[in-house]
Amino acid sequence: MATKLDKVKQEIKSRILDGTFQPNQKISSESELMKQFAVSRHTVRAAIGELVNKGWLYREQGAGTFCADRSMDSRLMSGSNQKNIAIITTFISEYIFPSIIRGAESYLSKHGYNVSLFSTNNDHSEEKRILEKILTEQFDGVIVEPTKSALSNPNISYYLNLERQQIPYIMINAYYDELEPVSITMNDEKGGYVQTEHLIQLGHTNIVGFFKTDDLQGVKRMKGFIKAHRKFGVPINPNGIVTYDSSGKAAKPVEALARLLSVEQSARPTAIVGYNDELAILMLDVFREKSISVPEDLSLVGFDDSYMGRLTEVKLTTIQHPQSKMGETAAKMIVDMIKEKNSQQRKSPEKVESVVFEPNLILRSSTASLQLKKHVTL
Amino acid sequence: MATKLDKVKQEIKSRILDGTFQPNQKISSESELMKQFAVSRHTVRAAIGELVNKGWLYREQGAGTFCADRSMDSRLMSGSNQKNIAIITTFISEYIFPSIIRGAESYLSKHGYNVSLFSTNNDHSEEKRILEKILTEQFDGVIVEPTKSALSNPNISYYLNLERQQIPYIMINAYYDELEPVSITMNDEKGGYVQTEHLIQLGHTNIVGFFKTDDLQGVKRMKGFIKAHRKFGVPINPNGIVTYDSSGKAAKPVEALARLLSVEQSARPTAIVGYNDELAILMLDVFREKSISVPEDLSLVGFDDSYMGRLTEVKLTTIQHPQSKMGETAAKMIVDMIKEKNSQQRKSPEKVESVVFEPNLILRSSTASLQLKKHVTL
DNA sequence: TCCGATTTGTTCGTATGTATG
């Protein structure tokens, strides 16, 4: 015999199927259904509960019970309820990446997601391999740090395919300009500006900037470097900007630096803007070799506030990078985007929007005013 | 907030996952569960109901509620040719862990595996949560660094359940002794011996060892510390061994050190064996504050060869840790174990066996002979 | 085969908390 519960369930389902309850429309309240079917609230709730579980209805406390829109989510349902997020970064175990990843991992695992890690080693073909893998398997969202973001990217079509398959993704640190994706970045131009401004305000006029220009960060920081010079009316040296890319990461800037330092004392730069702390530390090694004191002989500003810059003998003045905060923000946003996608138009109050972190200068001991410097060397 | 219903549900699920409720075995009756959890029958029934819906249990009227056998269906139905490996470590973004993880990630992704990361933050309840997740979802293998490996572990049953479900796992850095698992470790006892031997050979006799004793590494390194003293006939100071655990990681050893240094010059230790580089660096800070020079006034040996010990002003003498090599080895082994399982008896030529890395002393500038010390202070 | 204890199945009632409009 059919139980009351079954009857109530069946009847509600009928009303959904025959259109009495339209998608996203509020259905009768529990107390009304109690009257209509002459059953207890418990029975009504149990019936509704099962239909909610099966995806026919959804409830909102204080508002009511609503008919779900089952028009398209059938394929979404069919898949496993495993929640997987992929994180793609250029590197995973170096520099500031562990912190970024930790921030994301911590938030995601707290919210029931699995985190899968991939690193491109800053190589487009690796990026391609990983994107293919992600498209093949089932991921609910992707957090990606673009590989060589300043260069034209051969894998754009894979990202477009993510969109086509309705897999949300967000980019961190930089983004591929063509895609205009949701992103979480530093204000790198401002950062480069702040680095340079700090040195100019300390009296430096012969400043050399080193920038890695195969990613967007470097290009933007360079732009800020130039802007600060313009703003303060300080002319930029010929040879005042050194650019390099990932392949020449170690060698080229060091060589360029050696060249710059080999000229007569008066023509030497008195300050250096580094693309990031990693580069700045590389330079500290060169200075140590050449017995150049920082900051007495030369000021140096890094970028990213890496732990590395705090452990060296000369603590680096640098620009703060949110690191784990960035990871956490990215995690929060991708979860929001997944939720939003799954609730689809039911109510989409706030669209997830890109976040830009503003740079803060962290003053440590690698910079000093030019006056002080002259004082010391007298 | 966790509702009672959630708690009951979670606990029943735990009992399934840790093997308390075996497949097709009758679980406790509703009335029993009511007593155990001190909740109403309603709540128990609701909890069981949901687990039935999700396929964890099935009910038979008059007979009881039974644990479902999920061994076959989930794996076969989705056909998943996805290859997933879980890596569980205490931390993921700190110290030597990024390097270990990179080694594993690099190998696994090259061999077509997805890598999911989990960190326990050295907390048993987190470890439990993660193991339940891994048992619930489909992983082909697990690389795990045990949490508080020297303490009796409340989650042993989950590891046994991994074995029951034929999911290979290996332990790195340490292992739970009861399980006798395949593991990849340092020879920590030897390591502690080598640390101490080095100092004794430099002429030190008043050596203090600091060891974190809630994990196996610490206990074994301490054993090596003692053994070296015996071997060379050097008596161990009273107060010559300081133990601490993760909760008192920052405070306790620093306080103990301060006490040790507050006595008269002649009674002070001349050398310190540190549990790891992290601790050693903490101590360097103390020495800096107290204007104690390393190694002139005091020698210090670390362990693990962390990058941190290379960036400080005094480069640490330390014991090499394979780091990324360990990760790679772990990855290789788990892949082998999965292959072996899948080929099952077809030919099982070599069983995968535990690996122990032998310690090497890395000589840097934080240790010096006692003679030299006297020389300098004269 | 029947009995009685046990166990799950169905249903109703009630109370209190919390979110919404």
Add this chain to the structure above:
DNA sequence: GCATACATACGAACAAATCGG
């Protein structure tokens, strides 16, 4: 602030199936 609606939880009663004796 108030009514409405859903969320959580406890208690009670009776029905139906199972199982050992």
